[in-house]
Amino acid sequence: MKRRNQWLVAPLGAATAAALLSGCGSQDGSAAGDGKGVVMGISDKVKSTDPASGYDPGSWLLFNNVFQSLLSFPKGGTTPEPDAAQACNFEGADSKVYKCTLRSGLKFSNGHSLTSKDVKFSFERTLKINDPSGPAVMLGSIASIDAPDEKTVVFKLKTPDATFPSKIASGAGAIVDHSEYPADKLRTDNKAIGSGVYKLDSFSEKSANFSVNDSYSGKAKAKNTGVTLKFFNGDQAGLKTVLESGDVDFAFRGLAAKDIAGLAATKTGDNKVDVVQGTGAEVQHMVFNVNDPVVGKLPVRKAIAYLIDREALVKDVYSGTAVPLYSIVPAGIAGHTTPFFDRYGGSPQPEKAKAVLKAANITGKIKLTLYSTPTRYGPSTDQQFQVIAKQLNESGLFDADVKSVEFEQYEKDIKAGKYGVYVKGWVPDYPDADNFTQPFFGPDNVLMNNYDNKEISGTIIPSTSTKSDRTAANPDYTRLQDIVADEVPLLPLWQSKQYAVARQNVTGLQWSLDASTVFRFWEISKG
DSSP states (O other), X not given: OOSXXXXXXXXXXXXXXXXXXXXXXXXXXXXXXXXXXXXXXESSOOXXXXXXXXOSHHHHHHHHHXXXXXXXXXXXXXXXXXXXXXXXXXXXXXXXXXXXXXXXTOBOTTSOBOOHHHHHHHHHHHHHHOOTTSXXXXXXXXXEEEEEXXXXXXXXXXXXXXXXXXXXXXXXXXXXXXXXXXXXXXXXXXXXXXXXXXXXEEEOSSEEEEEEOTTOOBSOXXXXXXXXXXXXXXXXXXXXXXXXXXXXXXXXXXOXXXXXHHHHHTOSTTSOEEEEEEEEEEEEEEEEOXXXXXTTSHHHHHHHHHHOOHHHHHHHTTTTSEEEOOSSSOTTSXXXXXXXXXXXXXXXXXXXXXXXXXXXXXXXXXXXXXXXXXXXXXXXXHHHHHHHHHHHHHTTSEEEEEEEOOHHHHHXXXXXXXXXXXXXXXXOSSSSGGGGTHHXXXXXXXXXXXXXXXXXXXXXXXXXXXXXXXXXXXXHHHHHHHHHHHHOSEEXXXXXXXXXXXXXXXXXXXXXXXXXXXXXXXXXXXX
């Protein structure tokens, strides 16, 4: 599934509209870092330092700290608030015109003033380059951008898009200096010029160094003098070793589930580390190709839904670092309901599975292959599907096995319709139910499972896109989730928790582990 090229809330209501019009009331000023520098270990790569290209968790971590967006998600919050903008709001009732007024005194780290010309340039540049590894896909609703004066930006949208504020509050909304970036191609020197809390001092395959940006003007106050990122490129054991030795101050993303569980059980003593837990919105689903001769039959999909034991799955495979998921919209995202729990229960019900097959005159053991790819969704993915196959087989109703395929071939085979059952993972671009529904059930959906419900794609999704008061969309999302649970084109499995593991003298990590998925360097301090 698609998240920054396939790899993780309260909605915009009346209170949000007021906040966007008035600003959030915080004191502005220089980031003025104090305290000590901190060293962070991360398993993800930063694939790009150019916001027109990066669409992965590592790159967005860099963007969120080096660049400003018109709006941003506040710590502990999931509703966009003004950042580089003083105020933003929809004009008219159809959510097709969005106007922002910039704050005064904005400057890039090179001392250049940030004006509406830079904002217009940044969005038009991303759309023009349209890099396949970039976030242009998130900005497709933009028809045109006007900058009538230095502080005003007006976005005219092709269609109503009530989630537009959340989209531009993400890494896709990063503002660059128009004099520092080419308009029609990517920057390739691994440098970054932004107006965010930090400036990028150096970048290599092994590390990146950030210092506090003295030119920054905004709400944040840095609690450190700088951050060093050390990249471990998937080396989970190596990341754990340097954390325990003290060579890094904290680790985020990339530790093995068993290591997190082990470190959590030994917070004190020789290890002297703390495990900080927060809300996660990364999800994983078992997807059904509805044209497949076996799982194309709804009773077969329902029988599988009755047999899955999610509690055992997250306990035995993920060591409690995830929680069972019973809908396509995860907990913590506004509009979340639990229709799969309501219909199929929270524990295996083999008698109901048997009954639904019998009613459809489906007899004998059902031969089934579950396809997995550990190279994309982690080494535990194969083990997860082995556990699910065992659960199905123990019912006596299925003869299931598992095949593991490298990701490149895996995606080709899915697109060609060769698999009946396969795994897909998803991390959202922005914390709104839209980002867990439209990509799955809209045109050219990322599931590639041949499922098309006209009520969802033709009525519900277009309806939710018009509602800038996002609470008004909740009934539509409830209906959508109910349809999916009734027709079972996919089966939600689990929702992640977020973790950071830190030496005991590191504080502030809890402010970077929320559903917005924004990692805030400036909140971290070291004693």
